[in-house]
Amino acid sequence: MKTSIIGYPRIGALRELKFASEKYFRSEIDAAELEKTAKEIRTYNLNLQKESGLDFIPSNDFSYYDGLLDTAFLLNAVPERYTSLGLSALDTYFAAARGYQGEKGDVKALAMKKWYNTNYHYMVPEIDDSTDLKLAGTKPFDLFSEALSAGVKTRPVVAGAYTFLKLAKYKGTKTAADFADAAAQAYSELLKKFADLGAEWVQFDEPSLVKDMTADDIKLFVSLYNKILPNKAGVKVLVQTYFGDVRDVYNELAALDVDGIGLDFVEGKRSLELVRKNGFPKDKVLFAGVVNGKNIWRNNYAKTADIVSELKKSASEIVIGTSCSLLHVPCTLKNETKLPEDVKKHFAYAEEKLSELAELGAVLDNAAYKDTPEFKSNAALHAEKRSGDSEEVRARVAKLTDKDFVRLPEFAEREKIQHERFKLPKFPTTTIGSFPQTAEVRAKRSAFRKGELSEADYNAYIEGKIADCVKLQEEIGLDVLVHGEFERNDMVEYFGECLDGYIFTEKAWVQSYGTRCVKPPVVWGDISRAKPMTVKWSKYAQSLTQKPMKGMLTGPVTILNWSFPREDITLKESAVQIALAIRDEVLDLEANGISIIQVDEAALREKLPLRRSDWHEDYLDWAIPAFRLVHSGVRPETQIHTHMCYSEFADIIKDIDDMDADVITFEASRSDLTILDVLKANNFRTEVGPGVYDIHSPRVPSEDEIKTAIDKMIDRIPADKLWVNPDCGLKTRGEKETIPSLKNLVNAAKRARA
Ligand code: GLN
Numbered sequence: 001m002k003t004s005i006i007g008y009p010r011i012g013a014l015r016e017l018k019f020a021s022e023k024y025f026r027s028e029i030d031a032a033e034l035e036k037t038a039k040e041i042r043t044y045n046l047n048l049q050k051e052s053g054l055d056f057i058p059s060n061d062f063s064y065y066d067g068l069l070d071t072a073f074l075l076n077a078v079p080e081r082y083t084s085l086g087l088s089a090l091d092t093y094f095a096a097a098r099g100y101q102g103e104k105g106d107v108k109a110l111a112m113k114k115w116y117n118t119n120y121h122y123m124v125p126e127i128d129d130s131t132d133l134k135l136a137g138t139k140p141f142d143l144f145s146e147a148l149s150a151g152v153k154t155r156p157v158v159a160g161a162y163t164f165l166k167l168a169k170y171k172g173t174k175t176a177a178d179f180a181d182a183a184a185q186a187y188s189e190l191l192k193k194f195a196d197l198g199a200e201w202v203q204f205d206e207p208s209l210v211k212d213m214t215a216d217d218i219k220l221f222v223s224l225y226n227k228i229l230p231n232k233a234g235v236k237v238l239v240q241t242y243f244g245d246v247r248d249v250y251n252e253l254a255a256l257d258v259d260g261i262g263l264d265f266v267e268g269k270r271s272l273e274l275v276r277k278n279g280f281p282k283d284k285v286l287f288a289g290v291v292n293g294k295n296i297w298r299n300n301y302a303k304t305a306d307i308v309s310e311l312k313k314s315a316s317e318i319v320i321g322t323s324c325s326l327l328h329v330p331c332t333l334k335n336e337t338k339l340p341e342d343v344k345k346h347f348a349y350a351e352e353k354l355s356e357l358a359e360l361g362a363v364l365d366n367a368a369y370k371d372t373p374e375f376k377s378n379a380a381l382h383a384e385k386r387s388g389d390s391e392e393v394r395a396r397v398a399k400l401t402d403k404d405f406v407r408l409p410e411f412a413e414r415e416k417i418q419h420e421r422f423k424l425p426k427f428p429t430t431t432i433g434s435f436p437q438t439a440e441v442r443a444k445r446s447a448f449r450k451g452e453l454s455e456a457d458y459n460a461y462i463e464g465k466i467a468d469c470v471k472l473q474e475e476i477g478l479d480v481l482v483h484g485e486f487e488r489n490d491m492v493e494y495f496g497e498c499l500d501g502y503i504f505t506e507k508a509w510v511q512s513y514g515t516r517c518v519k520p521p522v523v524w525g526d527i528s529r530a531k532p533m534t535v536k537w538s539k540y541a542q543s544l545t546q547k548p549m550k551g552m553l554t555g556p557v558t559i560l561n562w563s564f565p566r567e568d569i570t571l572k573e574s575a576v577q578i579a580l581a582i583r584d585e586v587l588d589l590e591a592n593g594i595s596i597i598q599v600d601e602a603a604l605r606e607k608l609p610l611r612r613s614d615w616h617e618d619y620l621d622w623a624i625p626a627f628r629l630v631h632s633g634v635r636p637e638t639q640i641h642t643h644m645c646y647s648e649f650a651d652i653i654k655d656i657d658d659m660d661a662d663v664i665t666f667e668a669s670r671s672d673l674t675i676l677d678v679l680k681a682n683n684f685r686t687e688v689g690p691g692v693y694d695i696h697s698p699r700v701p702s703e704d705e706i707k708t709a710i711d712k713m714i715d716r717i718p719a720d721k722l723w724v725n726p727d728c729g730l731k732t733r734g735e736k737e738t739i740p741s742l743k744n745l746v747n748a749a750k751r752a753r754a
């Protein structure tokens with residue numbers, strides 16, 4: 001059984017590419033030195049893959065910033081505002097990736113979007129009516145040749161024509177279909193070049209095929225490939241899909257003159273059924289994604305063997321591989337020096353997935369695979385009882401009834417009680433939670449962690465920061481205050497560290513975008529709260545002021561979405577466990593005199609399934625109740641806020657209202673307040689703070705500007721439901737711009753009241 005991967009992380013096991021790129025951006029090293037680091041990473045990865053025995057090794061999965069941006073450059077889809085700067089090729093590329101501000105001009109970066117249902121972000125190619133789509137770049141060929149001269153004939157990976165055209169943004173009157181001929185021509189030439197270079201296979205990544213497809217989408221896809229494939233020039237073509245199943249286009253895909261089809265049997269919930277029902281073409285290779293490319297757990301060989309044996313009934317040649325590119329997992333367990341062995345043995349990062357694939361391939365080749373020592377030890381590993389399992393947690397979950405997910409009395413009644421209790425002015429002003437985090441704050445936190453600062457000294461320091469923050473907010477005249485979140489490095493990590501059941505890694509970095517990486521914690525066992533996590537800080541902050549002090553928590557869905565989840569229990573089960581832990585904190589805050597509690601769900605929308613038909617069943621039907629479980633136990637006069645970092649929830653607006661929070665703050669300032677019409681049209685019940693200015697920029701918004709934003713909001717939102725706040729936390733901002741911005745905000749609200 002042959003083995004294949006779809007792509008490998010390129011950031012480097014110790015984030016070498018990140019650090020080199022950032023040095024290059026600061027002009028501390030030159031392009032040659034950056035390129036040297038890049039080549040070292042590629043060579044290192046190539047050798048790893050070769051030595052692991054992997055049969056299909058990808059190339060061109062390397063990128064200085066993002067693969068789709070590379071494809072835009074490859075296809076000449078680069079807006080003139082970048083090419084006309086007169087920069088080097090590399091700097092033109094980085095200008096499109098990050099924006100450019102210097103002696104040659106001032107341009108913003110291309111837009112960035114989330115890559116399907118992952119935490120990775122891609123740069124959105126921009127196409128206008130004058131874009132001349134054609135094969136313009138050489139990177140895939142150069143990298144193929146580089147690997148070839150190192151003795152490896154790789155399978156070059158390029159974003160497929162359909163996915164590229166679907167993800168691009170069209171600035172003019174033309175649409176994707178208008179560029180189909182040009183794109184097909186470019187991809188045909190690409191195949192010809194690879195044929196000349198001696199490539200055996202080329203991989204076209206088409207993850208857009210797992211999304212809902214209209215008849216026009218299917219037509220576009222089929223017509224593109226019917227134009228490209230006659231020009232294969234002897235190269236074998238693999239159409240690789242991932243992140244789901246291709247239920248809308250399976251038969252069309254199977255009928256194409258491709259040589260391989262890559263399907264995802266991990267996330268593609270109907271993939272197996274599609275093959276079973278429709279069969280698989282005998283003349284094609286089935287690249288079966290059976291090893292999860294998005295999570296860090298060891299593969300379950302028994303499950304994989306079952307899938308493969310099912311597939312064998314239909315497909316004549318099967319290659320096993322990862323479900324998606326390994327870009328979404330960290331590089332290697334080798335650098336995890338602190339994880340205990342009995343934890344580590346459950347994990348497989350990218351490097352370990354290579355050996356896992358090799359082992360699996362060999363095991364599955366054996367007719368009596370169940371008797372192999374590898375299979376047996378894998379079965380034993382998965383049968384082990386997790387050290388973190390808790391009978392107590394399970395029992396608590398089992399006892400929950402529908403009532404636990406419903407807050408009483410209902411919204412309107414609570415709203416009245418709360419208005420009487422708080423007597424806030426119209427358009428109450430508040431912030432989202434964090435205040436500017438200086439280098440000093442970070443240094444103190446890190447000194448405390450390392451044991452260089454005593455707990456007493458650290459607490460005194462944080463209390464001092466809180467006191468300053470409260471005083472500042474009173475001076476500015478905000479109505480509902482926050483403690484500032486100085487004790488938190490990250491809104492998920494902080495809670496993960498306080499909760500039982502979480503595990504933290506040292507070096508499990510995953511690329512989020514460009515040079516930015518995240519290190520998600522791992523849900524290891526059953527989650528519970530050992531002791532209060534935030535109460536002492538909130539209580540202290542409240543003791544300093546007569547105004548309401550918001551308690552600040554992160555919600556269960558966000559905590560889970562930004563972690564590596566368990567695979568031995570469902571996401572829903574983990575979400576309920578986390579919700580119960582946060583619920584305990586909510587009730588403790590309330591018992592300690594905190595009257596307003598904000599539960600952030602910054603990442604709620606992130607894991608919304610790619611297909612609309614799966615939204616409720618697979619996600620919202622447990623995510624929204626999990627949030628409700630967090631706050632259903634509070635008294636009517638306790639006000640529950642939530643916050644989201646975006647306003648793209650028009651299509652799930654009812655579900656957002658169903659979270660049954662009393663107030664929601666979100667980001668509407670950057671998206672032209674369009675969401676407000678949707679709120680109005682849907683009779684949105686929850687009070688709203690749509691965010692009157694953009695905190696992602698250091699600009700100080702003027703009082704007039706904020707007043708204008710408030711006026712627009714008053715047009716569409718009942719005046720007694722409108723809150724005035726920035727659109728996100730202030731921790732990445734400096735005090736320099738924050739203080740005047742908040743003063744302007746408060747004054748604008750006062751003018752609106754008048
Ligand atoms: N309360 C958090 C903060 O203010 C929210 C952060 C976020 O929305 N990402 O920083």
Ligand code: ZN
Nearest residue numbers: 644645728729
């Ligand atoms: Zn936010």
